[in-house]
Amino acid sequence: MPTGGGTAEQPTADGQHDREEPHSVSEEELFDVLANTRRRNALHAIAQAEGTTHELGTLSERVAAWENEIDVTEVSYDERKRVYTALQQSHLPKLDEVGLVSFDKDRGTVDATPALGEVEIYLDVVRGKEIPWSEYYLGLSGVSMALLAAVWVGAYPFTLVPDLGWFAFVVVAFTVSATVNRYFSTEMKLGDDRSPPNIE
Template structure:
């Protein structure tokens, strides 16, 4: 929920309130709190993947299997129960209060509001760099190339200036396409296991 700040003269500062919440009114701090817990992310992933109301027992089994890097059949009853209890008593009520799920009598269903969480997730696989760092590096390379062309340090006999510019633009275009495809693949609910 957005808060209104008052200045010393008693007027309200709506800019600060707008900066803390997105267009839907969901407080960014609350969104980050919801997403900061792996078990809640796994629960959302499973529900999105199933795309229908799910039973708490099924959800708990899959979340436990993902957390312990096991198959569902390999879980012990204690492992299932620990995750089941945690989801039932803590995580699902938290998601329900935030209006991300409807949690009724051991059945969980995502609400439309859960789609608002996607913009806050930039999943970066362990063996790669964040896209923001990649684009910064690409921009640095493009700057060096373009500066070299302006200062005539780069020969233009084999590749004309327009060719170099086309190469730089093509690198950005290909990178953007790969970025979009990877982001779609890495969204919660898009893969068998959570990203």
């Protein structure tokens, strides 16, 4: 029977069953899930065809092809088997547990849950080698406040540049950062029609 990580049914007073609201995936759970490349690739494939029941074998071939940077038709038995075993025993149960997919281990099928459709999943929430955008903006804000405070009190050598110049610098820094952020938010989104983005 399906593990049913996304939704569950509860009996009502008249004996019928109503579905609970979709499980809300926390930011901490997303960090944990997306920290693994193979799970990200599996989610990318599932999100690309949301509403479709995915066969574990087919999903494994697709993920193996991405990992080895080859066409699906070129995936060997061993490459497929390694991914199949890892997805079946570890990664899909984990995704089911947090409520992003519904994994039926007996049938070897995977379905996206309503929670997956409601979550905009970007790699900028992954704590990997890259600095998360939230932390980047926090750091940029801190540097900007310190800079403007130094200009305000007339600290040397900040007095060598007109006050307006420093204010313009801060505005340009945030504008450029926001532009780059938006670009990467588009490029790094899981579930679009391209190969899965990566941060390694």
